[in-house]
Amino acid sequence: MNRASSPTASAPVGRLTTPRATVPVEESRKPAPDALTIGRRLRHVRQESGQTLGDVAQTVGMSASALSLIENGKREPRLSVLTALAEALGTPLAELLATAPPTRRAALEIRLERAQRADSYHQLGLPAVKIGPRLPMEALEALVGMHEAMASVQAERAATPEHARMANAELRMRMRAVDNYFGEIEGMAAELLTAIKHPGGPISRAAVDRLAGHLGYSLVHTSDMPGSTRTVTDMTHKRVYLPQPEAGQHDSRSLALQAIGHLVLGHRVPADYAEFLSQRVEINYFAAALLMPEQDVVPRLQDAKQAKDIAIEDLRDAFAVSYETAAHRFTNLATRHLDIPVHFMRISREGVIYKAYENDGVSFPRDATGAIEGQRVCRQWTARRVFEQPDLSQAFQAYTDTRSGTYWCTAVVDRTSDGLFSVNVGVPYQSVKWMRGRETTHRSQSRCPDPSCCHQPPAELAERWTGHAWPSARAHSHLLAAMPPGVFPGVDDTEVYTFLERHAPTG
Ligand SMILES: [Zn+2]
Numbered sequence: 001m002n003r004a005s006s007p008t009a010s011a012p013v014g015r016l017t018t019p020r021a022t023v024p025v026e027e028s029r030k031p032a033p034d035a036l037t038i039g040r041r042l043r044h045v046r047q048e049s050g051q052t053l054g055d056v057a058q059t060v061g062m063s064a065s066a067l068s069l070i071e072n073g074k075r076e077p078r079l080s081v082l083t084a085l086a087e088a089l090g091t092p093l094a095e096l097l098a099t100a101p102p103t104r105r106a107a108l109e110i111r112l113e114r115a116q117r118a119d120s121y122h123q124l125g126l127p128a129v130k131i132g133p134r135l136p137m138e139a140l141e142a143l144v145g146m147h148e149a150m151a152s153v154q155a156e157r158a159a160t161p162e163h164a165r166m167a168n169a170e171l172r173m174r175m176r177a178v179d180n181y182f183g184e185i186e187g188m189a190a191e192l193l194t195a196i197k198h199p200g201g202p203i204s205r206a207a208v209d210r211l212a213g214h215l216g217y218s219l220v221h222t223s224d225m226p227g228s229t230r231t232v233t234d235m236t237h238k239r240v241y242l243p244q245p246e247a248g249q250h251d252s253r254s255l256a257l258q259a260i261g262h263l264v265l266g267h268r269v270p271a272d273y274a275e276f277l278s279q280r281v282e283i284n285y286f287a288a289a290l291l292m293p294e295q296d297v298v299p300r301l302q303d304a305k306q307a308k309d310i311a312i313e314d315l316r317d318a319f320a321v322s323y324e325t326a327a328h329r330f331t332n333l334a335t336r337h338l339d340i341p342v343h344f345m346r347i348s349r350e351g352v353i354y355k356a357y358e359n360d361g362v363s364f365p366r367d368a369t370g371a372i373e374g375q376r377v378c379r380q381w382t383a384r385r386v387f388e389q390p391d392l393s394q395a396f397q398a399y400t401d402t403r404s405g406t407y408w409c410t411a412v413v414d415r416t417s418d419g420l421f422s423v424n425v426g427v428p429y430q431s432v433k434w435m436r437g438r439e440t441t442h443r444s445q446s447r448c449p450d451p452s453c454c455h456q457p458p459a460e461l462a463e464r465w466t467g468h469a470w471p472s473a474r475a476h477s478h479l480l481a482a483m484p485p486g487v488f489p490g491v492d493d494t495e496v497y498t499f500l501e502r503h504a505p506t507g
Pocket of ligand 1: 377
């Protein structure tokens with residue numbers, strides 16, 4: 001089974017095997033007792049009455065082994081059988097059907113039974129402990145405690161959307177605090193470039209090979225990469241496997257550099273989703289710092305600033321990278337080296353934020369947890385207006401008055417297999433004098449989060465349609481779904497190990 005499937009999707013639906021963490025909710029919603037509780041109550045009442053299994057079984061006309069199965073919660077008794085049993089034991093039926101376990105020990109036994117029946121326990125391949133009178137109370141307590149502690153750790157690792165959003169928000173604050181500039185990574189990138197005697201300028205594919213070689217690794221392109229991965233590094237044979245570059249794609253420099261980034265930056269196996277996420281950001285930064293070396297980009301940007309002619313497109317063209325990489329790199333370096341505060345955004349055609357950073361005070365829309373991913377930006381913002389332009393291949397520049405000031409932004413539409421996105425870089429009004437495209441006459445007013453700005457339909461339309469429309473929403477599953485569990489979220493380990501076996505050098 002694919003480890004990437006979410007815990008909710010693979011969780012058993014039956015109440016008996018529901019993991020402990022969700023039991024209270026289930027119990028409050030379904031007051032009917034389950035087979036385990038009924039069995040424990042039945043045994044308790046029988047033992048109190050002083051009768052043996054055989055005695056009671058004979059009275060109600062069933063075999064002792066069948067009654068034992070019921071007492072162990074392995075068989076659900078029909079109501080008629082329960083009625084007969086209650087009569088044989090001289091107890092009201094309600095006594096057997098009560099939802100509370102009869103004793104503390106019975107309660108623990110039920111919890112242990114449930115824990116041992118859970119899929120997550122079976123996945124460990126460990127034997128189930130026999131639950132019976134010979135199991136000491138303290139062993140029972142300890143086992144239940146450990147099972148439940150493990151379940152809560154697992155629940156934490158399977159980062160929920162809330163976890164993911166908080167991790168994203170934290171990371172964004174960290175980047176803001178350092179003006180989106182990671183000096184340590186810049187330093188490592190510079191050292192590596194010196195080590196391979198890089199002459200300066202954009203790094204070539206051959207230089208990436210030399211860089212891997214310098215670290216003792218080789219880059220291997222293959223057409224059968226595991227579907228759940230972008231790259232796989234074989235740390236035994238020191239190889240980085242990469243996909244064959246697709247038609248229309250420049251090359252795989254960026255992917256290779258990201259894979260190398262994990263090694264150079266000394267990443268350990270991520271302990272949680274937040275660490276996974278920050279590793280992602282670091283390898284992206286590392287790759288960009290090599291594709292567009294600080295010592296080459298900064299003089300260019302300084303010259304452009306001098307000439308009041310800074311343009312993201314020039315960076316893109318000079319270093320043969322995507323517009324997004326160039327925009328990202330500008331965001332890294334602009335404040336530190338040019339004294340220009342900046343914001344960066346990547347949004348979908350529907351206006352939904354996928355990625356955004358700022359240190360210029362622009363107010364991104366955010367939810368109650370402070371997260372911005374999945375939020376919709378104002379219709380008046382340049383990042384959205386670019387989609388309305390007649391020629392989507394052109395960069396679009398505009399001024400926007402917002403509640404936190406006036407910004408000038410430049411946006412470009414990025415066509416991907418997942419649809420259209422816009423990549424947007426913006427600066428506050430007082431910095432626009434350095435930017436190419438500042439003479440634009442496009443200007444708009446954004447009054448968001450005032451709902452009358454763009455979130456509320458115009459009064460006339462609202463009057464006509466309120467109560468007469470029922471749209472079905474397109475879910476943004478990538479943003480709302482729980483993050484896949486596993487050490488490397490979303491990666492299918494079996495697939496990866498099979499792949500490595502297939503490709504590993506023999507002997
Ligand atoms: Zn608005």
